[in-house]
Amino acid sequence: MSGLTTADLIGRYIQIRDHIAAMTKQHEESLKPYQEALQAIEGAVTEEINRLDGQSVKTEQGTAYRSEWTAVKVADRETFLDFVFAGRHEGFITNATSKEAVKEFIDAHNGQVPPGLDFTRGYKTLFRRA
Numbered sequence: 001m002s003g004l005t006t007a008d009l010i011g012r013y014i015q016i017r018d019h020i021a022a023m024t025k026q027h028e029e030s031l032k033p034y035q036e037a038l039q040a041i042e043g044a045v046t047e048e049i050n051r052l053d054g055q056s057v058k059t060e061q062g063t064a065y066r067s068e069w070t071a072v073k074v075a076d077r078e079t080f081l082d083f084v085f086a087g088r089h090e091g092f093i094t095n096a097t098s099k100e101a102v103k104e105f106i107d108a109h110n111g112q113v114p115p116g117l118d119f120t121r122g123y124k125t126l127f128r129r130a
Contacts, residue, residue, distance in 0.1 A: 013127045 001009060045064045049057055056065035074080050084092050097117065105114055113119045 010127055014129055017127065 004012070045057065046066075049055070049064065049066055056063055080092075083089065102114060102117060102119060106112065106119065
C-alpha cells in the first residue's frame with residue numbers, strides 16, 4: 001500500500017480487526033433469540049418423540065429424528081495406556097501426535113525430526129495493540 005508507513009498499516013489492520021470483531025459480536029447477539037427459539041422447539045419435539053417412544057416424527061412439514069452422538073475424553077492417561085498396551089488394544093489409538101512433544105524433540109536433537117513424521121514450521125505476522 002503505497003504512501004503508508006508501517007505504523008499506518010499496523011494501525012489500519014487493528015482498526016479493521018476491531019471492526020470485524022464488533023460486527024461479529026453484534027451479529028451473534030442478533031441471532032441469540034433465534035438460537036434460543038430453535039433450542040426450545042428442539043426440546044418440545046424431543047419430548048414428543050420420547051412420549052411416542054420412537055426415533056422420529058414425520059409430518060407434512062418435515063421430519064424430526066433422534067441421532068445418537070458420542071464424546072470420549074481420556075480422564076486418566078496412564079491407566080488408559082496401560083489398558084491399551086497390556087491388552088494389545090491398538091485400535092483405541094489414532095495416528096495423531098503432540099506438536100509440542102515433536103517441537104521439544106527437534107529442539108533437543110539439533111533439528112532432527114522423529115522418524116516417520118513430516119514437520120513444517122512457518123511464521124505468521126500478528127498484530128497487537130500498543
